[in-house]
Structure formats: structure tokens, C-alpha cells
Amino acid sequence: MRIPPLGGARRRDGLCDRPRRGGAGASRRPRRRHGAELNARTDPRLAPDGAARIGAIVLVGGRARRLGGIAKPLLVLAGASLLARTVTALAGAGAAPVVAVGPRLDDSEVVWVREDPPFGGPVAALAAAFARDELANTEWLLLLAGDLVRPEAVVAGLCGSLPAAEGLAEASEAIVFRADGHPQWLAGIYRATAVRAALATLGDPAAASCRALLGGLAIRWIEDQDGITADVDTPADLHRARADRTRADRAAAENEETS
Template identity: 60%
Template sequence: MTASRVSGIGAILLVGGRSHRLGGGIKPLLEVGGSTLFARSMDALTDAGCAPITVVGPVLDAAMPVRWVREDPPFAGPVAGIAAALAGDGALPDDASPEPEWMLLLAGDLPRVGLLVSRLVAAAASASGADAHVFTADGHPQWLAGIYRTAALRAALAAFTAEYAGASCRALLGDLAISWLGDEDGITADIDTPADLARIRAELEEKP
């Protein structure tokens, strides 16, 4: 199912973390299943027809047809990244088309991002009146594995009175009307440690 089934879907992809538990480096450029995490994300968002796509973090591939922004200050966390992505008219594509109704909000280290995006887009196409559809895993909200009404994201930012830097996603997004999606098969599993990376690589190599 593609974005054509709803009134447009954009995407915010957050790729600016420090990767401390992996020993540093640029996590989205790690290769799993024959391609980098960043390439997997871009393939999933392109296949879903997302426009615009805003990537928050250092420029990883200048040839990609995306809008690059940086949170202020760098490494200030996801709320600062969301604010940078939606600053002013930042969510509008260059041709000034209407702003998309929905915005995918994704971490940049999701190896099963293709399946994740397809399920989120399907949820947005449902008749639900929710502000967002967000996955949970083991009872914990996965704020960066969700799809949000763009207007709801903007309203949450406008109402937020704390500093963006270092703020939690729960503080920004927790009051939205959210439809929770249970992750029954591990599609929101990300890569935080060398053990995570080794496990994901082994699992993806086992796929036919």
C-alpha cells in the first residue's frame, strides 16, 4: 500500500546519534543484509511514495533526493531533530504542494524498515481518527517507529514549553491520541550494540 491511499505521506528520518554502545562511528552506514541501514530506509520510504523526505543528521549521501537538516545543537536528541525537520515550512516540498497529512517518524537504525513502513502506511490508511499510529515492543512505546499526523506534530511542538535539546519523545508526543500497534515479530528491533549487529546480520543472512 502506498501513500496514494491517504492525503500524502512525508518522512522524518533521524540519523544523528553518537553510537556510543557500538564504539562510535556512523550507525546508519552499517551494512546488514547486503545494504546499509540508510539505504534500506531510503528504499522503504521511496517505495512508499513518501514526499518530502527529511533526514536529520550529517549528510550521508549528497546524491540522495532528500532534504538534509541538523538538530540544534548536534546530538541534542530526537525532539530537537523533529523540531529541526519541521522548522518553519521545512516539511513542504520544493514545489509548494500541500503539506502531507501524515509524517513517518523513524530512527535510522531499523533493519526491518521496509516491513515497518508498509504496516504504518496501512494503519494511516485506516478509518481511525487517531493523531498517530505507533508501535510498542515489550510494552514500551517505540516513538521513532510511528506515523503521525503532520498537524499533530506541529501542534505538539508549538505547545512544548521545555527545551528541545535532551527532551524525551514521551514528553513531546505522549499527549497525542495514539493508536498503538503491537510488535509481535520484532520488526522494530534496532541496533544498539555489537551483539545486536551480529544477531541482525545472522538473521538477515538466513533469509532466502
């Protein structure tokens, strides 16, 4: 799968610069999509009755020890925080509701919930999200890390791989990216009933890994050949992401000048 290169506004220096107000690359309030705008027979985001089929869980509660304990989802790339970029990507894909698990970081239009215990790990975060009534009727769930560099590409790749409504009976239980042979559990879309069943038989979620919870599902893999599942774990990761954005902006500007 080839994903278009990055584009957008100039990078900002500093770990947590405040996002710009307005202008290219700034975070905008997501536009709400209504079922009447979508075709329930062909759009994989909708159930046959026109109800939303896809919700999302975004994990934002890590300790970020290698970044000095900073809230990684609030790191700024191209004028918007990583969390804002993720919420915007999910809104553009018609995913609703969106549950963010971790300490409340900003005023994003999401459902905030805290894992038990705090910093209990991704499976504890999943268990906390699934306990919310908002996800009770959701058929598929996007599961994303809150520090993805290119959430729009990840969401587009996953939603684009989801089967149309007519083919649900033959669908896998999950569609997950794999990078260099390693499963990217927090860059996947999962059938909600399958994850609920796995949680019910797991035991203590705080002591479990994503592989223990999700590895037994029937998974269709997407090979990440373009590095779109990259996240930010270290200052070097952030520097690389901003440098990549700068190069992409420069290339886009040059192409525009020559076109």
C-alpha cells in the same frame, strides 16, 4: 500483525563494509511515484486532490557510543546500508519529502538538516525537521530511526494501518508500534498538525523526551509481535541482524529448491 520473514542477499562481514554494486540486495535508486499512478479516493498516501499525504523524518544523528561512535545508519546489511534500505522503503511507500536529520552521511536523495544543538536528541531533531518548508503541507509524517533493521516492514505496517482518505475525520493523531509494552516512538506515523501543536507548547526541545512530546497524542498502537522494530545499538545487535538475514536467505533458497 504477522510480517513476512526476511529475505535477500548474503550478509557482509565487517561493521561498515561498502555495499555491493548491482546484484541481489544492492541498494538501488528509488523509483519516483507519480500521483497519476495512485487513486486519491482509496489510497491513504494521497489527499483527495491527489497530493502526497505522507512525508518522512529519519533521525540519523546519534552518537553510537556502544558502537565506538560509528555512523549507525551506514552499517551494511544484505549489501545495502541501513539508511539506504530506509530511503528505499520510503520511496516504495510513496513518502515524500524525506527529511534526514543529522550530519550528512551520503548522497541519498533526501533533504538534509542538522538539529540544534548537534546531538541535541530526537525532539530537537524533530523541531529542526518541522522548521523546513518542505514539510509545510504534509498531512502525515513517518518518524523513523535511521538504524532500523527492517524498515520496509515497519513502513508497510504503518502505512497499511493508515485510514483511507474518507475516514480521516475519525483518525487518531498517531499510529505507533509498541514492543514488549514499550512505545517505539521512532517507528510511528504522526499527524503533522498534532506534532506541530505539541512542539509549540513544549519549551526547549533539546531538554525533552519523545514521551514528553508525543505521549499526549491520541495514539493507535500496533503491537510488534515479530520484532520488526529492532534497531542496531550494539555489536551484538548487528551480529544478530546479519545472522537472521543469513538464516532467512538459507530458508528461502531451500524453499526455492523444493518448489
